Amino acid sequence: MAVPSTSMMEGSAMEIEGAQGATTFPHGLLQAADVETIVSQYTGHALVRRIVFVAKKAAEKKDEQLELDALKVCFEEAKKSENTTLYKEATSLIGGRLGQEYDPDAAWMEQVDRRTAQKQDKLESELNGYKANLIKESIRMGHTFLGEFFYDKGDLQSALKCYIRTRDYCTTSNHVVTMCLNVIKVSLELENYLHVLNYVQKGEQSPSVAGDPKVADKLKCAAGLANLANKKYKIAARSFLQVSAELDDNYSDVIAPQDVATYGAICALASFDRSELKEKVIDSVSFRKLLELVPEVREAVYDFYASRYTNCLKLLDALRAYLAFDLHLHSHIGELCRCIREKAIVQYTIPFTSVVLRNMAAAFNTQVDALEREIADLIAKGHISARVDSHNKILYSRGTDHRSATFAKVEKAGRDYLRDSENILLRARLLEHNLVQTPQKKLEPMGD
Amino acid sequence: MAFDSPAALLGAIREGRQTPAQLAGLLNTSEELLRSIGQDVPNILRELHVVHHSLAFAFLLAAMAGNELSEDQERFFVDTSRAFLLSCDASQVQLAPEKFAEICRKFTELMVAKGRARIAIAPLRSAVQRSRPSPNALTPAHPLLLQCCLLGKFYGLAEDHLYPQGTMRAQFKCLDVVDPKTTGLVVKDFFLYCYYGGMTLVGLKRYSEALDFFLRAFAVPATQVSAIVVASYKKYLLVSLLLHGQVCPIPEYTSQVVQRSIGSWCSEYLEVAKAFSTYEVGKLEQALEKHRSVLEADKNFGFAKQLIPSLSKRVIQRLTQTYLTLSLDDLAVKGGVGDAQAVLLEMIEKGEIHAKISQKDKMVAFPEDGDARVRDLSGGIDLAIDLGAEVESLDESLMTNRTFLQHHVTS
Numbered sequence: 001m002a003v004p005s006t007s008m009m010e011g012s013a014m015e016i017e018g019a020q021g022a023t024t025f026p027h028g029l030l031q032a033a034d035v036e037t038i039v040s041q042y043t044g045h046a047l048v049r050r051i052v053f054v055a056k057k058a059a060e061k062k063d064e065q066l067e068l069d070a071l072k073v074c075f076e077e078a079k080k081s082e083n084t085t086l087y088k089e090a091t092s093l094i095g096g097r098l099g100q101e102y103d104p105d106a107a108w109m110e111q112v113d114r115r116t117a118q119k120q121d122k123l124e125s126e127l128n129g130y131k132a133n134l135i136k137e138s139i140r141m142g143h144t145f146l147g148e149f150f151y152d153k154g155d156l157q158s159a160l161k162c163y164i165r166t167r168d169y170c171t172t173s174n175h176v177v178t179m180c181l182n183v184i185k186v187s188l189e190l191e192n193y194l195h196v197l198n199y200v201q202k203g204e205q206s207p208s209v210a211g212d213p214k215v216a217d218k219l220k221c222a223a224g225l226a227n228l229a230n231k232k233y234k235i236a237a238r239s240f241l242q243v244s245a246e247l248d249d250n251y252s253d254v255i256a257p258q259d260v261a262t263y264g265a266i267c268a269l270a271s272f273d274r275s276e277l278k279e280k281v282i283d284s285v286s287f288r289k290l291l292e293l294v295p296e297v298r299e300a301v302y303d304f305y306a307s308r309y310t311n312c313l314k315l316l317d318a319l320r321a322y323l324a325f326d327l328h329l330h331s332h333i334g335e336l337c338r339c340i341r342e343k344a345i346v347q348y349t350i351p352f353t354s355v356v357l358r359n360m361a362a363a364f365n366t367q368v369d370a371l372e373r374e375i376a377d378l379i380a381k382g383h384i385s386a387r388v389d390s391h392n393k394i395l396y397s398r399g400t401d402h403r404s405a406t407f408a409k410v411e412k413a414g415r416d417y418l419r420d421s422e423n424i425l426l427r428a429r430l431l432e433h434n435l436v437q438t439p440q441k442k443l444e445p446m447g448d
Numbered sequence: 449m450a451f452d453s454p455a456a457l458l459g460a461i462r463e464g465r466q467t468p469a470q471l472a473g474l475l476n477t478s479e480e481l482l483r484s485i486g487q488d489v490p491n492i493l494r495e496l497h498v499v500h501h502s503l504a505f506a507f508l509l510a511a512m513a514g515n516e517l518s519e520d521q522e523r524f525f526v527d528t529s530r531a532f533l534l535s536c537d538a539s540q541v542q543l544a545p546e547k548f549a550e551i552c553r554k555f556t557e558l559m560v561a562k563g564r565a566r567i568a569i570a571p572l573r574s575a576v577q578r579s580r581p582s583p584n585a586l587t588p589a590h591p592l593l594l595q596c597c598l599l600g601k602f603y604g605l606a607e608d609h610l611y612p613q614g615t616m617r618a619q620f621k622c623l624d625v626v627d628p629k630t631t632g633l634v635v636k637d638f639f640l641y642c643y644y645g646g647m648t649l650v651g652l653k654r655y656s657e658a659l660d661f662f663l664r665a666f667a668v669p670a671t672q673v674s675a676i677v678v679a680s681y682k683k684y685l686l687v688s689l690l691l692h693g694q695v696c697p698i699p700e701y702t703s704q705v706v707q708r709s710i711g712s713w714c715s716e717y718l719e720v721a722k723a724f725s726t727y728e729v730g731k732l733e734q735a736l737e738k739h740r741s742v743l744e745a746d747k748n749f750g751f752a753k754q755l756i757p758s759l760s761k762r763v764i765q766r767l768t769q770t771y772l773t774l775s776l777d778d779l780a781v782k783g784g785v786g787d788a789q790a791v792l793l794e795m796i797e798k799g800e801i802h803a804k805i806s807q808k809d810k811m812v813a814f815p816e817d818g819d820a821r822v823r824d825l826s827g828g829i830d831l832a833i834d835l836g837a838e839v840e841s842l843d844e845s846l847m848t849n850r851t852f853l854q855h856h857v858t859s
Contacts, residue, residue: 379770380727391773391811407825414828419660421835422620424701427667428842429625432852435635437670437677437703 033057033325035069044253045151045189048077048086053327055093068098075102082116083154084109116153123149140169147182160186173208177215180206184222185254193226200226217247221255225328228263233336234271240264241280245289261290263329265297269304270339274347277305309344310363316340345374346383355395357388368393454485458492461504468503472543475507482511490524498532502540505532510547513554522558529555533571538578545632548579549588556592565599572596576609581630584612586623588632591640598644603651610645610661622664639665639676646683650751655691659684663699670703677706678713679746685717686751693762695721716742720752724759727766729784732759760785761795768801768814776810788812 033054042050051074058067071094078087091104127142147162163182170176180203187195200223209215224239241264247257268281281287282305291298296315303312316337323333345364349355361371375395378384386397430436457478460466466474475482485492489512496504509529517525529551541548552575559568572593579587590609597606612621622645625638642665649658662684665677688696695718698707711718716739723735736743736752743749764783767774780788792812795801804813846852 376770380766387770387772387814388774389772390775390778391809396772410825411828414825414832417832418828418835419620419663420699420701421832421839422622423664423667423699425835425839425842426622426625426664427669427701428846430635430638430667431669431855432846432849433625433628433633434855435625435628435633435638435668437635437639437668437672437674439672 033066033070033322035066035073039073041249041256041258042252043249045185046253046255048074048083049189050327051077052086052089052093053330054325057325057330059093068094072098072102079108082112082152084112084116085154116149119149120146136169136171140166140171140175143169144178144182147186151186156186156190160190173206176206177203177208177212181215181218184219188222188225188254191229193229196222196226213244213246214250217243218251218254221247221251221260224260224263225255228267228328228332231332231335233267233332233339237264237267237271238280241268241284241287243287243290245286247290257290258293259326259328261287261294262297262323262326265291265294265301266329266333266336266340269301270336270343274305277301304340304344307347309348310365313341313344313365342374342378342383345371345378349375349384349386349395349397352395353397355386355397357393357395360395454481454488454492457481458495461496461501464500468540468543471503475504475544482507483514485511490521490528493528498535499537502532502537503543505536506541506544506547506551510544510550513550526555526558530571533575533578535574536578541578542581542630545579545587545630547632548575549632549637552579552589552592556596560596560599565596566602568596569593569600569602569605573605573609579631581626582624584624585626585631586633586638586641588634588637590623591637591644594641594644594648598647598651601651603648606644606648607652610648620660622661635668636674636676638668639674639680643676643680643683646680646687650683650687655687659687659691659696662687666698666702666706668703670706673706673709673713678710681710682714682717682746682748683751685714685721686748686755689721689724689755690758693759694725720755724755727759727763729756729759729763732756760791761800764791764795765801768803771814773811773813776805776812779812 035051035054038047038050038054051070055067055070055074058064058070071090074086074090075094078084078090087109088104091102094102096103123142123146127139127146130138130142143162143166147159147166150156150159150162160183163179163186166175166179166182170179180199183199184196184203187193187199200219203209203215203219209219220239220243224236224243227233227236227239240260243257243260243264245257247260249256264287265281268277272280281291281301291301296319300312300315300319303309303315320333320337323329326333329336341364348360348363357368357371357375361368364371366374372388372390372393375384375386376388379386379388386395388395460474461471489508493505493508496508498505509525509532512521512525533552533555552572556568556572559565572589575589576587576593579589593609594606597603610622612623623641625633628634642661645664646658646661649655649661662680665680668674668677670677685695688694698710720732720735720739723731726732733756736749736755740749743752760783764779764785767779767782774782776788779792780786783791785791789805792801792803792805796803802815804815805811806813
């Protein structure tokens with residue numbers, strides 16, 4: 001990767017000028033996903049899921065070349081595995097557009113199905129044997145094997161059931177961690193994020209995690225993904241930021257280190273304040289190493305922190321197109337970019353007592369009127385303490401009058417206290433005299 | 449010893465040998481007899497004096513109120529109880545508060561049904577004065593009086609009976625709830641007191657106090673949601689929007705069942721509130737139109753319509769916080785009002801905003817409002833301290849109150 005290793009704080013603005021469209025950024029400024037990158041970064045189910053996702057997105061965007069490239073990879077992967085469901089999906093999506101070579105092969109499918117059915121029988125009978133003998137460790141292994149078998153076959157629900165069943169047979173904390181990781185992997189794929197968070201917590205409580213950074217990283221990644229999916233961006237960012245740089249491709253069947261850096265950085269930009277951003281992102285040695293993997297995101301982070309909003313927003317806009325093809329980030333990127341933009345606008349205005357909107361609009365790549373509307377919205381929401389002089393197109397900051405604000409607050413607190421206390425007294429008195437609203441049935445005999 | 453015939457009853461009453469308390473005991477044991485002589489009550493009453501025999505009057509009239517009445521009897525009942533309420537002897541009727549409450553309820557019901565609520569006001573006022581054991585005690589006659597005042601649109605008169613007399617922190621105080629054995633108060637009376645009290649204050653346009661009244665209905669301990677609480681909450685929502693522009697949350701001391709289920713009873717109102725919170729007049733109009741039938745059924749539509757101009761004003765007020773200057777045209781667009789200048793002038797006159805209109809370049813300027821009043825808080829702090837002490841002493845007394853603990857803590 002040809003990343004210039006010069007001082008990034010000072011030189012970055014220059015770099016970007018030269019970098020637009022050049023080779024400095026390997027994929028970030030592409031308009032769409034790159035199949036080869038995906039193949040090189042992921043393995044197993046993550047690869048397949050991402051490829052299928054890219055194919056579908058490409059179909060939505062009428063990019064047939066990309067779609068077919070993705071489907072080709074998908075087809076090859078399916079053929080290598082025992083997952084006939086995926087094979088069927090791939091061939092039907094291809095729909096004969098790639099010639100005979102990629103047409104559904106019924107004989108092959110039947111053969112695979114027969115083979116897997118046999119394997120399933122074998123595994124199940126083995127498991128029953130273990131159960132009859134009541135050997136705990138063997139039963140656990142039996143369930144795990146069966147779970148892996150279903151997982152390879154693409155039957156996620158059954159896999160989840162098998163993995164969860166191993167829970168009762170775990171004897172060491174290593175077993176518990178394995179069980180948790182298995183359940184997490186399947187639940188992530190099933191998009192059952194509540195489950196993921198539960199098992200992450202369970203896994204983190206296990207004593208063996210402390211001695212094994214790889215497992216800890218995996219759990220953090222899973223927690224981050226689940227929180228991202230639940231739109232808890234701040235918590236997601238914190239989870240991703242705790243992942244160490246040694247992740248490499250340890251977890252490539254779920255997430256690549258590049259993703260950790262991208263998700264973590266973008267969530268952090270959208271949700272952290274400046275001090276937290278500096279402390280946890282910019283000053284974090286381990287996360288900086290991760291960020292090196294995605295230079296364009298790194299530049300965006302440093303630009304944001306150095307208040308070069310023009311560059312930062314330009315980079316983000318460019319990244320948006322690429323990230324729209326990302327399996328986990330695609331539905332959040334719009335919202336996240338909006339948050340980042342709002343934060344940028346707010347931060348831009350803070351140091352000034354007055355801002356000429358024309359200059360500011362230039363800094364944010366936008367028109368004065370549009371910017372004025374954006375700012376008015378932010379003021380109305382209470383994010384900016386300032387007022388717009390619409391006539392002269394100037395934004396004046398507003399010194400809050402702490403004295404009268406405090407007075408008003410005190411008055412309100414006092415009023416609320418008086419009212420609540422009176423009402424509590426009232427409630428106690430009503431209770432004392434047994435004046436209670438009860439269901440009608442009980443009232444009637446009393447009234448007679 | 450109970451009376452066994454109307455004659456014995458009449459004789460004992462007229463002789464007047466027993467003290468009123470003894471007589472009350474006797475009459476209480478003669479429930480059977482009183483119920484059976486329903487038809488003869490008018491004849492017996494004619495033999496008695498309304499002031500001297502007030503206690504017997506109360507029992508007999510209550511016996512009559514419990515029955516179905518023919519038209520003649522109704523007329524007799526209304527006339528007699530009116531005279532009774534206006535002139536009965538307070539010390540006697542306070543021995544039979546439940547009977548007295550029954551008469552008041554029946555009397556009000558008949559008067560309201562005939563559309564003569566105004567005429568009922570004077571007797572009910574007298575009833576309030578005569579039946580309360582202490583000057584600030586809430587009696588069952590209070591909500592009835594408020595109801596009649598509301599129907600007759602005598603808001604000022606109703607207002608006299610909302611708050612206890614001569615206390616400082618009047619806004620948060622309501623009338624004392626004393627032992628129901630001395631007033632005959634039931635929980636429905638209290639609900640109605642809160643509801644009608646709130647309505648009175650809405651009528652007087654004292655919205656913030658109205659809000660407190662509607663809120664009081666939530667303080668009632670409950671194991672089931674009452675229709676009056678739901679009606680109060682609907683009004684509470686509307687007033688709260690009008691006053692604060694948002695729905696204030698339900699306080700923590702509300703019973704759980706109410707807290708949990710109140711929303712499902714007034715989903716239409718919550719939708720209106722949601723539309724209001726978007727700060728878009730069009731959306732609010734849509735929501736009101738969509739739920740018009742529900743609002744009209746609750747007789748809240750007229751009140752709800754006031755939200756529209758209130759929202760327009762709020763939008764403009766928010767603009768004053770956002771802009772220093774703004775052209776009139778922009779203001780009309782952003783505020784969703786047709787004639788921005790007229791609206792502005794009205795708001796400036798009422799002191800709702802600070803603004804200056806420049807006719808030359810059609811701009812409006814909103815100067816910073818130099819509102820830095822220094823308010824006297826010391827009085828409020830004293831009140832709060834007193835009240836805190838009161839809460840504490842009540843807490844202590846309840847902690848050692850055996851019946852209270854048996855009822856509400858152990859069970």
